[in-house]
Amino acid sequence: MMDIVAADPTFKARSSQNKKNRRGGSMENPVEATHYQGSMSTVQHAKRMAAKNKGQLLTAHEMFIKTHFKEVSGKGTVPANTKAQHIAEAYQKKVEEASTQGIQKSPNELYWETVVGRNKKGRVKGLGQGAELYYGSRKSSKSSQQYTPSFLxxxxxxxxxxxxxxxxxxxxxxxxxxxxxxxxxxxxxxxxxxxxxxxxxxxxxxxDSCSNIPHQRRDPTNDGPGSGGARIGIVA
Incomplete structure (x- = not known):
């Protein structure tokens, strides 16, 4: 039976594809990861992060970075895929533009604008179920692109x-x-x-007052004490 299954071309093709997926794809067409949060939901991640951050909820962009980037020895911070890298770069550009123009917007609103609101399925890119922590439900907004912050x-x-x-x-x-x-x-x-x-x-x-005292000239004929002069004798 194993020989028959091993000789089946459908089984061979499926087995080969599964091997590529386990190895991360082939060299020509590598399979990129979607995120780095594992089986834990974004909401669970948010709760754990808030507990470590003295009860303060991370911003939408911070949560996105936590679940879509990781530190790799010798490579630094590595994104899960090219889409995550593009979102991170677009967000930084939004922050710089707002700072240059003097526009006051919250980090959650800037992230909302970066990913252009909700997609057709009503999801916010990079947040999964955690989008409800930062943004109002799809029913509460008139359009999928209208920014509506959640109560939290x-x-x-x-x-x-x-x-x-x-x-x-x-x-x-x-x-x-x-x-x-x-x-x-x-x-x-x-x-x-x-x-x-x-x-x-x-x-x-x-x-100046000391230097202005007039200098007294010495009489050479006076040989009195302290005069310093010599008396001139008179010839009879």
Whole structure:
């Protein structure tokens, strides 16, 4: 029976294809992986990541990177396939454009625009079932391309905004403290310089007053004490 099955051309073709799939495809036409999350769903990955991140949910792009890229020794960060690489590059381009134009958008909205919303099957590329964590259901939006954040995503965005506002206030307070301290130091330096200048002027003034005393000429005929002169004798 095994000999008959082994001689069957259909069985041979199927067996050969299965070998190629197990090896990752042939050299001419390699089979690319779809993701690196294994049998675990995106939702399960999101829960684990949130537990490690103090309860904070990763952004849609961060979750995509976690499930579609991996570190390979000697190669660095490697994408699962060319589509994943294109999505990552397109997202970075979106971020740079928004920063250059001064447009304020959340990372989840930028990722939504990168993958052009939901596809015909109502899925968001790279997120699988985890799309419901970041975006509203297909029924809640008028079109598959309209950005509608989920309730969880809205709460996350509000929390991020509050953290940014607190950090901004703290930074402004630190800047004010630094400005006050700098002004105090500059005033102290200016005061010391002024004192040194006034002291130098007093010394110069004192030296000038001493140099203006008229010089007394010595009388050569006076040989009194301290005169330093010699008396000239008178010839009788």
């Amino acid at each position: 995503s809205q709460m996350q965005d509000q929390m991020d905004q509050r953290v940014e506002q607190r950090l901004e206030k703290r930074v402004q307070a630190m800047r004010s403290e630094m400005e006050v301290e700098m002004e105090t130091r500059l005033a102290e330096i200016e005061r010391r310089n002024q004192e040194r200048y006034e002291e130098m002027m007093r010394r110069l003034s004192s030296n």
